[in-house]
Each structure stands twice: as structure tokens, then as C-alpha cells.
Amino acid sequence: MKFLIDNWFLVLAALVSGGMLLWTSLSRAGGAGAISTAEAVQLINREKGVLIDVCEAEEYAAGHAVGARNIPLATLEQSKQLPSNKALPLVLLCQSGARAQRAAGMLAKLGYERVLPVAGGLRAWREANLPIEKAGA
Incomplete structure (x- = not known):
């Protein structure tokens, strides 16, 4: 004492x-449930996580994470590109992370069990020096 x-x-x-x-x-940073870019890469590589970019088609064409599926936020709920296995981790990206957060809520309501937005979005992806490609490149 x-x-x-x-x-x-x-x-x-x-x-x-x-x-x-x-x-x-x-x-x-990035809101509740958001994951880092390193965690996103681990989910994609180890657990067959599906990388989904919820940006508009023009933004996606200008540059996106390699291997990402483009499903714009406005078309997300009726998209046929979503995996049928709702237990697979869905890793969501947009430019800043804000739309990915909204998309996470939408997908959770559709029954997807593991929906994880990337904190900081594509900006964080670039800062982590992860691969980016342009449509048609």
C-alpha cells in the first residue's frame, strides 16, 4: 500500500x-465489425472468403482489388452473383468503407452469416500495397 x-x-x-x-x-476505425486489410486477405486465402466490391461500375472499372466481384450497392439485394452458401465469409469493399458498412447490414438481413466490411475500403487496400487492377487490364 x-x-x-x-x-x-x-x-x-x-x-x-x-x-x-x-x-x-x-x-x-471503420465502424463496428469492420476488419483490417490483413484480416480480409486471411479470410480470402484461408476460409475461401468472397471479395465483393459494392462500388458503382464506373468506380470499379477505374480500379478495384484483384479478384473482387462487382455488385453495386443498389443492386445487391437482387443480385445473382452472391454465393448461395450463406456461411461463406463475405468481405466487402468500397472506396472508403461507408457503403460496405451499409451493404453488410443488407446482407445480414438476407441471411448471410459472416459479412465483414474492410475498414478504410479501397483506400486502405491501396495503402497496404495489396494488388489493384483496372477493368479490361
Whole structure:
């Protein structure tokens, strides 16, 4: 007890730094349920995750993640390109991550079990130096 009293500033510093670490882990960028680009790649490679780009066709043509299926957000609910196996992980991308978050909610309502938007979207994908291609290239 004497140690705690004599070193109250060290205890306070430890509590503050621990609180800051907890805060950052609870409020991850990209919203609830968003995953990092590294987690996305692992899901695609290890669990046969399906990469879906929910951008409009023009945005997709200008540049998209290699191997991504383009299913624009507006056509998502009636798309025939969605996998029939609703247990497969669906990894969602858009330019910034905002549309992917909305798409995740829509797909969850359709019964898909693992719908995971990528935090930061295509910008984060590029920053991670992951492969990008253009339509027709």
C-alpha cells in the first residue's frame, strides 16, 4: 500500500495508458465489425472468403482489388452473383468503407452469416500495397 501511495503518479500513468489502449481497441476505425486489410486477405486465402466490391461500375472499372466481384450497392439485394452458401465469409469493399458498412447490414438481413466490411475500403487496400487492377487490364 505504501508503494501505491508513494508512487501514485506511476499508478495513474499506468491506468491512463491502459484506458487509452482499451479505448482504441473498442473504437476501431471503420465502424463496428469492420476488419483490417490483413484480416480480409486471411479470410480470402484461408476460409475461401468472397471479395465483393459494392462500388458503382464506373468506380470499379477505374480500379478495384484483384479478384473482387462487382455488385453495386443498389443492386445487391437482387443480385445473382452472391454465393448461395450463406456461411461463406463475405468481405466487402468500397472506396472508403461507408457503403460496405451499409451493404453488410443488407446482407445480414438476407441471411448471410459472416459479412465483414474492410475498414478504410479501397483506400486502405491501396495503402497496404495489396494488388489493384483496372477493368479490361
